[in-house]
Amino acid sequence: MGKKAGESMPGCIFFNRAAGSTTAKVLAAVVAIAAAWPALQISIPATRYFSLSLRAEAAPVASEATEFPTANAVRIERTGDRTKLIFGLSTSVESTTFVLADPDRVIVDLPQTDFLLDPESGKPAHGPHRKTGLIAAFRFGQLAPGKSRIVIDLRAPARVLRAACEKSDGDGHTSLVIELAKTDRADFRAAVQIARMQLGALAQTKKDEKPQPASVKPVVMIDPGHGGIDRGAMVKGLVEKDLVFDFAKAVAAKLETDGRFKVIMTRDGDSFVTLSERVRMARDGNAALFVSIHADTLSDASDVSGATVYTVSDRASDAEAARVAQKENQADAAAGLDKTEDASDVSDILFDLTRRETRAYSHFFAHTLTNYWRVAGRLNKNPQRSAGFRVLKAPDVPSVLLELGYLSNKTDGQALSSEQWRDKASSQVAEAIEAFFSARESATTVIKTDPDQVPVGKIPTGGE
Numbered sequence: 001m002g003k004k005a006g007e008s009m010p011g012c013i014f015f016n017r018a019a020g021s022t023t024a025k026v027l028a029a030v031v032a033i034a035a036a037w038p039a040l041q042i043s044i045p046a047t048r049y050f051s052l053s054l055r056a057e058a059a060p061v062a063s064e065a066t067e068f069p070t071a072n073a074v075r076i077e078r079t080g081d082r083t084k085l086i087f088g089l090s091t092s093v094e095s096t097t098f099v100l101a102d103p104d105r106v107i108v109d110l111p112q113t114d115f116l117l118d119p120e121s122g123k124p125a126h127g128p129h130r131k132t133g134l135i136a137a138f139r140f141g142q143l144a145p146g147k148s149r150i151v152i153d154l155r156a157p158a159r160v161l162r163a164a165c166e167k168s169d170g171d172g173h174t175s176l177v178i179e180l181a182k183t184d185r186a187d188f189r190a191a192v193q194i195a196r197m198q199l200g201a202l203a204q205t206k207k208d209e210k211p212q213p214a215s216v217k218p219v220v221m222i223d224p225g226h227g228g229i230d231r232g233a234m235v236k237g238l239v240e241k242d243l244v245f246d247f248a249k250a251v252a253a254k255l256e257t258d259g260r261f262k263v264i265m266t267r268d269g270d271s272f273v274t275l276s277e278r279v280r281m282a283r284d285g286n287a288a289l290f291v292s293i294h295a296d297t298l299s300d301a302s303d304v305s306g307a308t309v310y311t312v313s314d315r316a317s318d319a320e321a322a323r324v325a326q327k328e329n330q331a332d333a334a335a336g337l338d339k340t341e342d343a344s345d346v347s348d349i350l351f352d353l354t355r356r357e358t359r360a361y362s363h364f365f366a367h368t369l370t371n372y373w374r375v376a377g378r379l380n381k382n383p384q385r386s387a388g389f390r391v392l393k394a395p396d397v398p399s400v401l402l403e404l405g406y407l408s409n410k411t412d413g414q415a416l417s418s419e420q421w422r423d424k425a426s427s428q429v430a431e432a433i434e435a436f437f438s439a440r441e442s443a444t445t446v447i448k449t450d451p452d453q454v455p456v457g458k459i460p461t462g463g464e
């Protein structure tokens, strides 16, 4: 709950763990793992990188003295079915290697290493890719303080034959050699399953180790949209930032009465908060649930009405969801800020496992909230949708965005400005949150054992 992304990252997994130049250990581990692979038949989408190639021979950009090991060169070598990615290092380092699917990747974790390389050396480029074999692209850089990572995008399922440091006989230079061989989909998938189980176990151990004061309550973060210079939607005197603030305050007050939660609001008055700051607050505050509150408007469809619950997704569920996300994502621009860099690409790569689990929870809460909402309020004809909302992108905090209704619709507008309606509807939101945590507590065993197997159906729910 409320874990930091770094904690779910592999720190000392024994899968393909390589110490310095002891490749024999790695090979033994690979053999042992290969023997343990069950013959799984799971189909996943084919790799997206068919037509890509990359610039393999990169020149070092600079060589500065640092306290960390440095990588000064990188190249790809291909022989037959095998592809090697070789980094020239200043010294031997320990590495931990595992594979991930969707998309297919090889991940190599290292102690903090300074990559004195052109950051684009692993970038895919157009052209023939015979030279780069199984490797479609690769990236490298710092993952967290003290920790660096190499991520290899695969062109086809691959098995890691070795990932270890070697000293060349001739010049005594040290190289980190990551050697990949082609494998079939079932074998690859099985390796992914093993890695996920180990990652999950590791994340759990770290969670258990975390000292938890007895009085710690789950943190619920309520996020009233917009604020300050960013007013949000405005229709005939109804101002989104004010309506959603009043609503958020009502929900927070009800949750506080319950006593089970620590409730935090992303703004406690009419102040501007960037979208990324809201996400950061949720993560830093170890929020177990993040609920963003908004109200919509449609200039040319005053008959459209009702509440909608949104979750984040890479692809919008429909055109309307895409429109709403696009509009809500403009919040920072509305306040005159320069376009903020979206860190979601980094998240996609680094927090894959956590994010998967988080999205399952977000989806489950969206479903719960929809069911509770219908008791007190009107729902849009398609009340559960998804799109790329920036404010919902914390990879480790289940997050939903509730559009209370349409200011452009007369009935919704009246409801939203009525204190009586607000009282009833905010009670339903508070109850949905309580129900979510009750269900979550009873579902922890399932979630602990296999983060990849957390379909909504495993959590008590009305179904999808």
Ligand SMILES: [Zn+2]
Pocket: 225, 226, 232, 233, 240, 293, 294, 295, 328
């Ligand atoms: Zn809004």
